[in-house]
Amino acid sequence: MPTRRQMDEAEIRQQVDKMVQGLRAKDLEALRPLYTTDVVSFDVEPPLQHVGIAAKLANWTKVFTFFQDLTYEVRDLTVTVGDDVAFGHGFGRLGGTLKNGTATSGMWVRVTFCFRKLDGDWSIAHDQVSVPFDVSSGEGATGLES
Template sequence: MPTQREIDEAEIRQQIDRIVEGIEAKDLKALERVYAPDVVSFDVEPPLQHVGVAAKLKNWTNVFTFFEEVSYEVRDLTLTVGGDVAFGHCFGRLSGKLANGPATDGMWVRATFCFRKADDGWLIAHDQASVPFDIASGKGVVDLKP
């Protein structure tokens, strides 16, 4: 019989799968269901933080405008699960066919998710996506692979 921690980890992994499915289907409603209403997101695009689910969904809307067809890959997902909070990190990559025609392999980002257990399950309360930067040039390094 699985422990509560194992059950919770499986549910969180399902939420990550739902993010991938929502992105690939360009389904904002599906994505909305994985975020807490007060989510704080430190995304790769300005500003420094996006507060609330509407702001997070605006980021996804921008992605969906940029891509005609989009896919999202998650690698090396690691989770740490507690009673009502959990965190995880992985590498993620958006790729696909751009709205203006060409295909792109995208870039790998470092992703961190912080989950909070609520009445309706595990929701993302905070996320962060980042790329390393070159200190000498001050520019992001976007050609690294896990």
């Protein structure tokens, strides 16, 4: 029989899968319940932080405006679970067909998710996306595969 921690980890992984499905469908209403209302997001574009569910969904709306079709994947997700908080880290890649018809496979970025268990459900309370960069040039290292 699975332990409570194993069941929680499975639920968290399902939440990440729901996020991936919501992004691929460009469905803001599918994404909304996955985040806490006070979510703090450190995304790859300005400003330094996006605070609250409205800001997070506005950021996804902006992404959706660039894509005709969108793909998103999460790879190598590791999850650590506590009683009412958890975190996961791995790699994400956003790609698809842009509105102008250009196909892009995107680039791998580092992703971190922090979850809170509220009323029995795991929700994303914080996420962070980062691009490695070359310190000497200040340029993002966007072609990395591992």
